[in-house]
Amino acid sequence: MIEGLSEEKKSQLGLMGVENFFYLNQGGVPKIDNVDDAKEFKDTCDALSLVGINEDQQFQIFKVLAGLLYIGNIQITKSRNEAMVSSDEPNLVKACELLGLDPVSFAKWIVKKQIVTRSEKIVSNLNHAQSLVARDSVAKYIYSSLFDWLTDHVNANLCTEEMQAKVETFIGVLDIYGFEHFAKNSFEQFCINYANEKLQQEFTQHVFKLEQEEYVKEEIEWSFIEFADNQPCIAAIENRLGILSLLDEESRLPAGTDQSWIEKMYQTLIKPPTDKVFKKPRFEYHQ
Numbered sequence: 001m002i003e004g005l006s007e008e009k010k011s012q013l014g015l016m017g018v019e020n021f022f023y024l025n026q027g028g029v030p031k032i033d034n035v036d037d038a039k040e041f042k043d044t045c046d047a048l049s050l051v052g053i054n055e056d057q058q059f060q061i062f063k064v065l066a067g068l069l070y071i072g073n074i075q076i077t078k079s080r081n082e083a084m085v086s087s088d089e090p091n092l093v094k095a096c097e098l099l100g101l102d103p104v105s106f107a108k109w110i111v112k113k114q115i116v117t118r119s120e121k122i123v124s125n126l127n128h129a130q131s132l133v134a135r136d137s138v139a140k141y142i143y144s145s146l147f148d149w150l151t152d153h154v155n156a157n158l159c160t161e162e163m164q165a166k167v168e169t170f171i172g173v174l175d176i177y178g179f180e181h182f183a184k185n186s187f188e189q190f191c192i193n194y195a196n197e198k199l200q201q202e203f204t205q206h207v208f209k210l211e212q213e214e215y216v217k218e219e220i221e222w223s224f225i226e227f228a229d230n231q232p233c234i235a236a237i238e239n240r241l242g243i244l245s246l247l248d249e250e251s252r253l254p255a256g257t258d259q260s261w262i263e264k265m266y267q268t269l270i271k272p273p274t275d276k277v278f279k280k281p282r283f284e285y286h287q
Contacts, residue, residue, distance in 0.1 A: 001062055004041025009059065013066040014094050023072035023139070052157040053150075064146055067098035071139045076111065076131045083111045083131035099142070110135050115252060124254055194237050197230055204229065236274040243269070 002015050002024075018030040048058050073091040077084045085092065087107040096103040111131045115122045126134060159167075180193060208227045215222045237243050243265060250261040269278040 001041060001065060003037035004039075004045075005062065009062070013063060013098065014070070015066055021069045021073060023069055051154045053153060061146065061150075063098050064142065067095045068139045068143055070095035070098065071135060074110070074135055076128060076135065078128035081127060082125040083128040085110055085131070110138075115254065122254065194234075197234055197237075201230055201234055232273055233277045236269055236278050239274075241268050242274075 002010065002018055005013070005015065018024045024030070045058060048061075049055075053061075070091045074085060074095065075089055075091065085107050087093075087103040089107070092107055092110075093103055095101070096106055111126050111134075112123055113126055113130075113134075115124070180189065182189065204227055208225060212222065212224060235242065239245070246264050246268065247261055250256040250264065253260075265278070266280055269275070270280060
């Protein structure tokens with residue numbers, strides 16, 4: 001976008017060089033050999049036009065993306081127990097201008113959180129690290145929503161209601177991967193792995209369990225296929241006292257901490273049947 005937009009449009013969006021935006025300069029290598037970003041941008045615009053997204057809509061997309069870049073540049077001041085950001089902070093003002101947000105409210109809820117109970121609303125301050133997470137989470141949410149909008153728009157243009165009415169059959173192709181284990185696994189990777197395990201279990205349920213039961217009923221000669229049932233792993237994640245519910249509970253506590261969540265998982269999950277898939281590490285992990 002920065003390489004491909006005209007100078008006039010970049011000026012309208014307040015876009016500068018890649019090195020000026022925190023979300024873009026972390027790799028340290030803005031230029032990749034044999035990659036023409038300006039051409040890639042033009043190809044992207046042509047593709048958007050092809051699926052019915054006109055130039056005005058495209059500019060609105062770029063406006064949102066520029067706003068996200070400015071969110072990443074918002075400077076949050078660190079104090080002993082809390083964080084502060086002014087509604088006059090230049091990057092915050094520009095982000096709100098591009099995204100159509102109220103800078104006063106935005107500045108407030110970047111450094112505070114609200115817990116709603118049955119009888120009252122409790123507002124508390126975030127520390128500096130939590131405020132940075134809140135800032136980046138807003139950017140992730142808006143980016144994800146924009147992606148969902150694009151997907152819906154493309155689907156609607158490629159398959160109209162008239163075309164859908166004529167569709168009588170459907171073929172789906174599902175490519176399933178198992179758990180990926182990295183030196184450092186993020187929460188996002190954990191969620192991806194969880195989704196993959198659910199898909200794998202759905203595949204197992206229908207292709208192995210139910211199909212082989214039918215073979216038995218119909219007395220078909222069949223060599224049974226052995227397969228691993230990953231339901232215990234899924235249960236450890238999504239049960240009423242599983243990883244996600246314990247995380248949700250800890251997140252709602254005013255004094256909730258990572259260590260407290262970990263201890264609750266140890267107390268709850270290192271017992272049958274989840275002890276088969278959930279283990280306490282032999283060595284303590286330090287980030």
